[in-house]
Amino acid sequence: MTEISGRDVPRQFFHADGNKEVVKEEELQSLKMSNRPKVFISRSDYPEAGIKLLRDRCEIEVYNSLEKDVPTNELLNKLVGKDALFITSKNKINKEVVEAAGKNGVKVIATMSVGLDHIDLEAIKRTSIKIGYTPDVLTEATAELTVALLLATSRRIVEGHKTIVR
Secondary structure, three states, X not given: OEEEOOOOOOEEEEOOOXXXXXXXXXXXXXXXXXXXXXXXXOOOOOOHHHHHHHHHHOEEEEOOOOOOOOOHHHHHHHOOOOOEEEEOOOOOEOHHHHHHHHHXXXXXXXXXXXXXXXXXXXXXXXXXXXXEOOOOOXXXXXXXXXXXXXXXXXXXXHHHHHHHHO
8 A cells, every 4th residue: 555645635545456545634543543562561560661662652551450460360361452461570471371372463572571481482482472571681780789799898898887887
C-alpha cells in the first residue's frame, strides 16, 4: 500500500491491486492505536521513565500488586492477546507458560535480570519467541564493590571509624 498525503486532506492509500482507499486523520489515528504492540508488565514498581517509554509506543497492561508476584495461572490469562511480556526473575517462565505464550502469539519475553535461570530455555528454543535480558549490567558495580571492600579491609577503615566515633 502506497500513501499519498497532504497536510489538511484525507490520506489516500493505493493498494497493490490499484484500488484507492481514502482514510480521514481520526480513522488513521484509530488504526495506528490498534496496531500498537500489546505488552504485559509483571510489576507496577518499575521506573516510571521506562513505563513511559513503553506507554508511548505500546498498549500496556501493568500488574498492580507490590505485595506478590503474578501467580502462574494469572500470568497465563494475562498473556492472551499480548505481543510481549516484561517480567522479573521472580516470575518463573516454565514450559507451560512458554507453550501458552507461543500459542497466543507472544513474540518477546523481556526480563529485568542478568540471568535466565527463571526461564525454561529449552522450551523457548522450540518456539519463535525472542528473549531480552540485561547481561553484564552489574559487572562494573560488582568490580567497584570488590575494590571498595579490599581497600576498606587493607586500610582497616571500619576499625578506624569505630575508634574515632568512641
